[in-house]
Amino acid sequence: MKILIFGGTTEGRLLAQALSQRGLPATVSVATPLGAQELSGLPGITPLVGRKTAQEMAELLKSFDRCVDATHPYAVEASRNIRTACQAAEVPLRRLLRAESSHETGHWVESPEEAARWLRERSGNVLLAIGAKGIGAFQDLDRERLYPRVLPVVESILACQQAGIPTRNIIALHGPFSRDLNRAMLEQYHIRYLVTKDGGRAGGFEEKAAAAREAGAELVVIGRPTETGCTLEEILSWLTQD
Template sequence: MCRILIFGGTTEGRLLSEYCHQQKKKVWVSVATGYGKMVLPESPYLFVHETPMNEEEMEGFIRRNKITLVFDATHPYAAVVSKNIASSCEKTGTRRIRVIRESLTSVEDLGAGDHVVWVDSVEEAVKYLEEETGNILVTTGSKELVRFTRLDSFEERVYARVLPTVGVISACEEIGIKGKRLIGMQGPFSQELNEAMIRQYDIRYLVTKEAGSAGGFQEKINATEACQIKAVVVGRPVVESGMTLTEAKEFLSEYEAEEEEEDDKKSPSEAFGIRNVSLIGIGMGGPEQMTGQAVKALKESQVVFGAERMLKSIGDLIPGVNLIPWYLSHDILPWLNEHKEYKKIAILYSGDTGFYSGAKKMIEAFQTETKENQYEIEVLPGISSVSYLCARLSTGWEDARLISLHGRDGDVARELLKFHKVFALLDGTNTVNQVCGRLIEEGFGHVSLSVGERLSYPDERITTGTPETLKDGSFDVLSAIWIER
């Protein structure tokens, strides 16, 4: 089972995750960026959550996934994140282990200390540099880089070494650090490479944080000494207690070995049990279009599938839940078979699950699964576009003909010959203008026609007229129409 969570994004987090991969031990790994995920090995034993979480989201994630052990392997300077992790673990009664980075602050470690200037914060480093001249290489990361733009002629003096991601590079360029003064590279770096950069850019001051051996700190200090320049070092904000990386690996090995022994005694179906799948109709828009039962099922889910626009509409409702933008069975089922630790699954559908919905095919796909992969399917309907539009028009639809021209062939005029009321879903081919033209051709130019656009959204629009008055109008391609004669 997957009951261990590593908060990573650091060298320690990566190495601890790699250890779990090597030992075939299942763990969750939480990273704040796509880059943090990219440096992790592709592994069936690592389940990655790649978006940052606040304290509330951490707490919800721990509860939903029944986490029993958390490793905080975040950066030594990520004090707020560590505080949130500690608080969420305390609230959930979950054991937390801080993975600490060994400090290198002794005189022996730093060599001759004349070339090292110690400061308490980045702000203090900037104040020190305001009184100095010469080029500066900043290696403290991109988040606090804007502080260095206070320096006179920073566009000419400041060189920044940052992670080579599009978001980071763009953020640096926005504050005025760009071109050859922006060095996108992933560390840690050797002493020789540090020396080469110092000489290449005629650096007089290298700004770094005391981040221990894993951050390449010693190599920076040695390079500044060899090049006879100053190292401006931001000291650690707090003195932490916890386990070293080696100690964390030893603890993890013993801790998970007990869990695996219990799981080994069970058959696959016993170990993972019946898995609950909720097929949820979310109506036309956001959470307000869903039933209370559907909202409850979503909040209990561990993973949610659906079209990207649907996932965005309900994302705030379920912070911390794994959201995957797939909606076809040939994508979803293989993924679920590889990730059997997910027991609470939700798949989203627009409108109602019983009205021209993909839910029917999904049910059939799950029913073909083998006995080993046991699924319990629950269908939770949403508010359909026909019931919503008719409610807005203050009319009933029990005697209407309901059709969909969304990706289908059909003839509204032919249906109107048989029925007094017709509701239809349209698309980019079967548009309002095309339907109006067809109705006029068949002598229905003066029937009542209502067009619903962006139903339930803030910019919803419902227009009522006749095919003659609406034939030249501009309407959304995914409109719904209601016709009465």
């Protein structure tokens, strides 16, 4: 059986590791070279780098028997394209879910744009821990108060620059971030609001929430889109069926 995983996330990496340990080969499609690096050294796992349209996905899927969508919980467009491609290629699909956090603390919003509107009425520095794609929603705020934390790759830095973020405010680091490191950043940059997604345990949400509480910063949480899918164990059972 030929397996295609759309990954680039913690869940996708864990699934690839589990398949490798079982001697089951798989191809993992990731958007960036960084995603491919995190799969290096896994026997039987072949990274495929580059973002793809739904049409390109459908063409790729013609060579596979089963597909797993292990993209980020907030990658709504990517998941929609994967569903469309699997239907076109008539390849069975399963969605691998990430567990949500159990926290209800902070101010919850539905989008980066809503978070930006809420922050417009409030003063104080803002740590944006939401990834580079959402930075543009905050460009109408005073850029001097914005501190985006993004991956240390050219694409992320360019997104910050296009949003007018001062270079000295860009925190380009690769996680995971401990509670202590999160707290140190909040204190170093005098952060009043920490904007984050509900990335669950895999996305370090617990550490962010604890650090914000200890540093006296308020969480602004962009809620997760509603979706259905399977656990890692359920996906593995499906992929190992005869």
